[in-house]
Amino acid sequence: MTHQQTEHANNGMAPEASITAAAMDGALTAHDGAVTAAVGAAAPERPPAPDRPISLRTENMSLYYGDFRALRDITVGIPERTVTAIIGASGCGKSSFLRSFNRMNDLIPNARIEGIVEMSGVPIYDRRVDVAELRRAVGMVFQRPNPLPLSIYENIAYGPRRRGVRNRADLDGIVQRCLTQAALWDEVKDKLKQPGNELSGGQQQRLCIARTLAVEPDVILMDEPCSALDPASTLRIEELMQELGHEYTILVVTHNMQQAARVSEMTAFLNMAEDRAGALVEFGPTSEIFTNPQEKTTEDYITGRFS
Amino acid sequence: MRQSQIDTVRGISAEQFHRSLRGRRLVGKFAVIIFLFSTFIGLATLAALIIDVLIDGIPWIDWDFLSTYPSRHPEDAGLRSALFGTIWVAGLTALFTFPIGTATAIYLEEYAPRNRMTQFIELNITNLAGVPSIVYGLLGLAVFVSFLGMGRVVLAGALTLTLLVLPLLIVAGREAIRAVPDSYRQGSLALGATRWQTVRYVVLPSALPGILTGTILAMSRAIGEAAPVIAIAALVYVTFTPGHPFERFTVLPIQIFNWVSRPQADWQHVTAAAIIILLIVLLSMNAAAILLRDRFQRRSEE
Numbered sequence: 038m039t040h041q042q043t044e045h046a047n048n049g050m051a052p053e054a055s056i057t058a059a060a061m062d063g064a065l066t067a068h069d070g071a072v073t074a075a076v077g078a079a080a081p082e083r084p085p086a087p088d089r090p091i092s093l094r095t096e097n098m099s100l101y102y103g104d105f106r107a108l109r110d111i112t113v114g115i116p117e118r119t120v121t122a123i124i125g126a127s128g129c130g131k132s133s134f135l136r137s138f139n140r141m142n143d144l145i146p147n148a149r150i151e152g153i154v155e156m157s158g159v160p161i162y163d164r165r166v167d168v169a170e171l172r173r174a175v176g177m178v179f180q181r182p183n184p185l186p187l188s189i190y191e192n193i194a195y196g197p198r199r200r201g202v203r204n205r206a207d208l209d210g211i212v213q214r215c216l217t218q219a220a221l222w223d224e225v226k227d228k229l230k231q232p233g234n235e236l237s238g239g240q241q242q243r244l245c246i247a248r249t250l251a252v253e254p255d256v257i258l259m260d261e262p263c264s265a266l267d268p269a270s271t272l273r274i275e276e277l278m279q280e281l282g283h284e285y286t287i288l289v290v291t292h293n294m295q296q297a298a299r300v301s302e303m304t305a306f307l308n309m310a311e312d313r314a315g316a317l318v319e320f321g322p323t324s325e326i327f328t329n330p331q332e333k334t335t336e337d338y339i340t341g342r343f344s
Numbered sequence: 345m346r347q348s349q350i351d352t353v354r355g356i357s358a359e360q361f362h363r364s365l366r367g368r369r370l371v372g373k374f375a376v377i378i379f380l381f382s383t384f385i386g387l388a389t390l391a392a393l394i395i396d397v398l399i400d401g402i403p404w405i406d407w408d409f410l411s412t413y414p415s416r417h418p419e420d421a422g423l424r425s426a427l428f429g430t431i432w433v434a435g436l437t438a439l440f441t442f443p444i445g446t447a448t449a450i451y452l453e454e455y456a457p458r459n460r461m462t463q464f465i466e467l468n469i470t471n472l473a474g475v476p477s478i479v480y481g482l483l484g485l486a487v488f489v490s491f492l493g494m495g496r497v498v499l500a501g502a503l504t505l506t507l508l509v510l511p512l513l514i515v516a517g518r519e520a521i522r523a524v525p526d527s528y529r530q531g532s533l534a535l536g537a538t539r540w541q542t543v544r545y546v547v548l549p550s551a552l553p554g555i556l557t558g559t560i561l562a563m564s565r566a567i568g569e570a571a572p573v574i575a576i577a578a579l580v581y582v583t584f585t586p587g588h589p590f591e592r593f594t595v596l597p598i599q600i601f602n603w604v605s606r607p608q609a610d611w612q613h614v615t616a617a618a619i620i621i622l623l624i625v626l627l628s629m630n631a632a633a634i635l636l637r638d639r640f641q642r643r644s645e646e
Contacts, residue, residue, distance in 0.1 A: 139534060146458060173536025183527035186550055196535040199545070245531070252536050 083118075083283075086302040086322055092117035092256060092286040093138055098152035099314075100133055102145065107133045109314040110152070113305060117157075117255075120282035122301035122323065123290045126338065129307045130315025131290040135258045138288065139175040140168050156256070173200070175256040176249035181265050182241035184233035184248075189216075189225050192233040192244055196252035211251050219247035220277055239270025246277060257281065259289040263296065275300050294339060298327050306335045394623075401616030409617060413583040414599065418610035423618055426599035428585035429498070429577075430567060430625060433595055436502035437509065437566045442559055445510050449517030449555070454543050473511035480508040481575030489576060499589040501576045508572060509562035516558025520551040549640070556637040560630050567626055570597035596622045 083089070093115040100108040108130045115121050123131045133142065140161065142148040154161050161171055173196070184192050193212045194202075202208060212229065216222040221243040225236070233244050242262055249257055259278070263271040278287055278300045291297050297304055304326040306319045319326060319335045330336045412422025448469075456462040484504025494500045524547050532542040573595050582594040596618060603615040 141530065141534065144530075144533070169533075169536045169538045171536075172534055177534040179527065179530065179534075181527065183525075183531045185528055185531055185546060195532070195545070196537070199535070199537040199541045248535065 086116050086119045089116035089119055091115065092157060093288070094153070094155045094158075095137075096153040098137065098150065098154055100130070100137060100142065101147075101149045101151070103147040106312065106314040108137075109310065109312075109316045111315075111317045113317055113320050115286065115288060116303060117286045118283060119303055120278055120287045120289060120301045121303040121305065122297035123288065123305045123307060124292075124294065124297050124338070125307035125315070126309065127292070128313075129309040131307055132260050134307065134315065135260055135288060135290050136177075138256065138258060139172045139177050141172075141177065143168065173252045174254055175258060176252065176254035178242070178245050178249060178257065178259045178262045180261045182238055182245050184236075184241050184244050187233060188230050189233045189236070189244060190229040193248045193251045196248060200252065215247040215250045216244075218250050218281070219243045220273065221247055237270070239266050239273060242266060242270070242274055243277065246274075246281075250281075254285065256286040256288065259287065261290050261292060264292065271296070294327075294341075298323060306330075306332075306338065308334055308338070397616045397619050399616075400613050401618075401620045404613045404617035405620060410621070418608065418614050421603070421614050423596070423599065423621055425582040425585055426594050426596045426618070427621065427625070429582070429593035430595045430622075432498045432586050432589070432593060433501045433505060433573070434563060434567050434625075434629065436498065436589060437505045438559065438563055440502065440506040441509055441513055441562055441566075444506070445513030445558070445562070446517055446555055448510075448514045449521055450543060450548070452514070453518050453521040454539070454547065469511050469514050473515060476571075477508055477569050478571040478575065480504055481572030483507070484572060485575050494590070496577055496592055497590045498586050498593045501573050501593065501595070502589070504572050504576055505566040505569060508569065509566045512565060513555075513558045513562045516561065517551070517555045520554025520558065521547060523554060524550040552640045553637045556633055556640070560633040563629055563633070564626055567595075567622070567629070568597060570595075570601050574598055574601070596625070 091114040094113070096112050098108065098111045099106060111134065123134060125131050136142045137150060137154055138156070138161070142150070150162055156171075156175065159166070185195055187195065190212055193215050194208045197208060197211050202211070213222060213226075216225060221240060224240060225231075225244075233241065236244060242265075246257075246262075262278075263274050266274065275296060278289060281287060282300075282302070289297075289301065301323045304321065304323040305317060306326065307315045308318045310316050319330060319332050321331075326335060327339060330339065336342075409422050410427060411424055412420065413424050414426075415421045452462065452466065456465075481504060484500060484507070488494050488500035488503050489496055528546045528550065529542055532546045533539070537545070577592070577594055577598060582592070584591075586593045600615055600618045600622065603611050603618060
């Protein structure tokens with residue numbers, strides 16, 4: 038792949054784009070050996086979170102909605118196969134920040150990104166990147182559980198089907214694997230044909246996590262995934278996040294300090310500046326952010342002195 | 345004690361409060377009666393019309409009435425040509441309207457950029473829905489019959505009615521598509537589905553029942569229209585049935601219009617019988633569309 042060849046590809050639909058996507062995959066799998074070995078042995082033998090390879094990286098990233106600057110000069114490197122929490126007051130741009138990584142902000146007219154946003158070294162706002170392929174690799178779980186108006190089975194099969202998986206046995210396997218991974222299989226294995234939106238809120242959210250797993254993502258973005266759930270369901274999702282954090286890069290926006298402390302290894306604190314643009318105040322291992330914050334605003338926020 | 349404190353805060357005594365509550369309840373009851381009465385005005389008129397037509401027409405309906413051609417004598421007159429004409433025109437109109445209307449609605453809701461051009465298109469579609477039907481008839485006469493040289497044939501009639509009911513379907517289709525929760529689209533896109541896949545596998549199945557309801561309304565309008573088809577067909581005494589889209593034709597409303605204007609008493613019965621047939625055609629088309637809609641609804645929920 039040379040630049041001359043790809044220069045004229047107008048957008049993601051061109052064949053060159055899939056090469057870019059493949060490069061994205063390749064860059065990730067390069068680390069596979071080391072990490073799987075670490076996971077395979079025992080959890081403590083993984084390198085500490087800050088030393089793991091970087092999955093998502095931004096440099097001086099700013100996000101604009103028209104003239105309004107929602108995020109300012111964010112520079113951060115999110116380690117792979119780690120749960121990273123994003124905390125901060127309402128309206129400081131946490132969700133916008135999250136959606137920058139799967140380009141869901143593209144759906145908002147006049148939204149614009151400046152600066153560098155990379156996944157495994159691939160600039161994801163490059164016009165050669167296939168947005169659909171990017172979103173496959175960077176899954177997302179929303180604030181309110183949003184199963185599609187389909188059966189439980191078809192909710193999981195939806196992603197693989199759109200990517201051309203037709204074989205019934207393959208799909209059956211994917212459905213069982215993902216529901217098992219999302220700790221939902223035992224509850225729904227006898228009613229796979231029932232509509233997904235008839236499950237309880239917590240089950241729906243686990244269904245949404247399962248369907249995200251079905252397209253084999255590398256990163257999972259979670260936008261306050263427990264804010265619409267009761268405490269018991271919240272606990273189950275949190276356990277799930279921690280488990281999945283060994284295999285996937287998870288970025289979770291949360292308003293719940295305890296949740297951030299419980300599930301994440303890394304924490305990013307965003308705050309709104311005077312011009313209402315969100316900026317990264319502090320980023321580091323969760324234990325340090327919560328016990329020994331370097332910034333006064335971080336400490337004030339965590340201790341609940343403002344919100 | 346507490347109650348009186350609250351009342352003092354509001355500045356009214358308990359007694360005053362109860363009196364005004366009685367008054368408000370009375371107003372509420374009165375309003376319900378008015379609404380109920382208004383509903384009955386519409387229902388009673390419709391019932392009176394239908395009963396009157398049924399009494400006049402039912403004795404005249406038999407197989408001969410459906411299978412014979414119009415005649416100068418009321419007892420020999422039949423609907424065959426008009427019935428076939430209506431079925432031909434309605435079928436072709438549905439065939440043209442549904443895909444064009446749905447595609448337009450999808451484009452405007454899912455793809456069109458929010459700019460002046462789109463606003464201009466939207467404004468015009470809304471306006472077109474309000475244009476008198478005879479204007480469409482004259483347009484069809486000028487464009488399809490004369491300019492394109494089709495002549496006064498079934499196809500020209502169907503295309504004219506397509507233009508007439510397209511705005512209705514587009515408006516209904518857009519509303520159905522807009523009613524699909526955005527969380528479905530986001531969920532689909534976030535799984536790596538393309539925009540078209542999201543429209544095809546999530547938006548359309550969810551919106552289809554609404555689009556089909558719009559189609560039912562549009563087709564009901566098309567079948568009942570006389571004015572534009574009179575301008576196109578201009579035939580009231582037709583003694584053949586169209587075998588293909590390029591033959592001449594008449595439709596039920598034209599036949600009814602022709603019969604109702606005759607002076608002899610027996611023609612009123614023939615007219616009533618024809619109206620009943622028109623209603624049956626209308627209702628069976630609606631029933632077919634509703635069956636289709638329910639089938640899709642069940643399928644999209646699976």
